[in-house]
Amino acid sequence: MIIIDPSFRKLCENKDFILGNVYEKSYLINKENGSVIYISDFYGEPSSGVLSDRSEWCIVGGDKLIVWKKPTKLELIKEETLSPIFGIKYLSEIEVKILVDPWSEKGAIWLLNIQTLERKKMADFKLNSEYTEEFDW
Numbered sequence: 001m002i003i004i005d006p007s008f009r010k011l012c013e014n015k016d017f018i019l020g021n022v023y024e025k026s027y028l029i030n031k032e033n034g035s036v037i038y039i040s041d042f043y044g045e046p047s048s049g050v051l052s053d054r055s056e057w058c059i060v061g062g063d064k065l066i067v068w069k070k071p072t073k074l075e076l077i078k079e080e081t082l083s084p085i086f087g088i089k090y091l092s093e094i095e096v097k098i099l100v101d102p103w104s105e106k107g108a109i110w111l112l113n114i115q116t117l118e119r120k121k122m123a124d125f126k127l128n129s130e131y132t133e134e135f136d137w
Contacts, residue, residue, distance in 0.1 A: 017031060017058070026041075061087075067117065082098065094114050097109055104126075
């Protein structure tokens with residue numbers, strides 16, 4: 001089972017699922033029955049992931065974005081302006097905020113509508129400090 005692999009890293013958890021990865025591969029694990037849904041491979045490990053509160057969807061980010069919608073629909077978003085993903089924040093059942101590499105020239109915060117996959121740039125976001133995983137955005 002994936003979750004007992006010592007390399008498994010939890011990205012997010014809600015009452016129904018655990019979203020995580022083993023190196024470059026990402027998975028959604030049903031907590032009730034242990035079934036595993038393979039989400040995608042990434043170039044490098046995914047950086048972040050979010051589950052909806054009602055378990056209707058999840059999103060995983062890294063060199064691309066993958067949106068999984070119940071029951072089995074996968075959507076790939078791979079755009080130069082949205083890579084690499086540094087973080088994802090849950091806003092509502094239909095929206096997330098996405099942070100693109102804040103140490104690069106294209107560092108920005110984007111809004112993604114999960115239902116339509118429409119993307120809107122909210123603001124440029126660049127850090128002039130050394131790398132850290134702890135900062136407000």
